[in-house]
Amino acid sequence: DGGITQSPKYLFRKEGQNVTLSCEQNLNHDAMYWYRQDPGQGLRLIYYSQIVNDFQKGDIAEGYSVSREKKESFPLTVTSAQKNPTAFYLCASSMWRAGSEEKLFFGSGTQLSVL
Amino acid sequence: AQSVTQPDIHITVSEGASLELRCNYSYGATPYLFWYVQSPGQGLQLLLKYFSGDTLVQGIKGFEAEFKRSQSSFNLRKPSVHWSDAAEYFCAVGGTSNTGKLIFGQGTTLQVKP
Numbered sequence: 001d002g003g004i005t006q007s008p009k010y011l012f013r014k015e016g017q018n019v020t021l022s023c024e025q026n027l028n029h030d031a032m033y034w035y036r037q038d039p040g041q042g043l044r045l046i047y048y049s050q051i052v053n054d055f056q057k058g059d060i061a062e063g064y065s066v067s068r069e070k071k072e073s074f075p076l077t078v079t080s081a082q083k084n085p086t087a088f089y090l091c092a093s094s095m096w097r098a099g100s101e102e103k104l105f106f107g108s109g110t111q112l113s114v115l
Numbered sequence: 116a117q118s119v120t121q122p123d124i125h126i127t128v129s130e131g132a133s134l135e136l137r138c139n140y141s142y143g144a145t146p147y148l149f150w151y152v153q154s155p156g157q158g159l160q161l162l163l164k165y166f167s168g169d170t171l172v173q174g175i176k177g178f179e180a181e182f183k184r185s186q187s188s189f190n191l192r193k194p195s196v197h198w199s200d201a202a203e204y205f206c207a208v209g210g211t212s213n214t215g216k217l218i219f220g221q222g223t224t225l226q227v228k229p
Contacts, residue, residue: 040221042205042219042220043207088156106160107158108157
């Protein structure tokens with residue numbers, strides 16, 4: 001079945017450590033996105049990528065980094081510069097066409113906590 | 116500034132009662148509007164979307180929403196709520212140039228009483 005797979009489901013980060021969240025999709029979607037979800041704040045866009053080898057900062061990119069070496073994969077690294085990393089992270093994908101009616105498909109999320 | 120406001124953080128309704136979740140948006144261009152639902156610890160599932168045409172849109176699970184441009188609103192409704200509808204609901208807005216880069220509201224948590 002086609003879909004988006006995020007791993008791990010739960011992740012713990014130690015002080016000063018970088019951690020990487022995985023996101024893989026087999027929907028043949030061009031665009032991929034990372035959102036951060038905090039209680040009572042909805043979802044906020046961290047980074048997005050419309051095509052391979054290209055990505056753009058979202059609203060809260062500081063302390064995060066991404067890569068898009070393959071169409072199927074869009075890993076997110078939470079660096080030690082992110083001082084408040086505890087949150088639920090959601091990866092999403094969509095076809096990319098300006099003015100299109102394509103919807104977002106979401107993964108099941110990764111809960112990141114600080115030890 | 117572009118934004119989405121869901122005025123109700125938490126709503127409780129009795130099973131079988133009707134439901135309306137409010138959503139107001141501020142967006143400079145022609146908006147694309149969405150409602151998503153999220154079960155605890157899970158991703159988001161699209162309930163319905165409005166892009167153009169009929170301002171009353173039907174979605175999955177018996178939900179509908181009405182786009183009112185004059186009020187900048189896109190309220191979600193369901194005539195009879197089921198216990199399985201208990202979840203968190205998010206309204207989101209996107210633009211014609213980038214439908215994937217959405218702006219989400221803060222979410223409304225729905226509790227259903229038996």
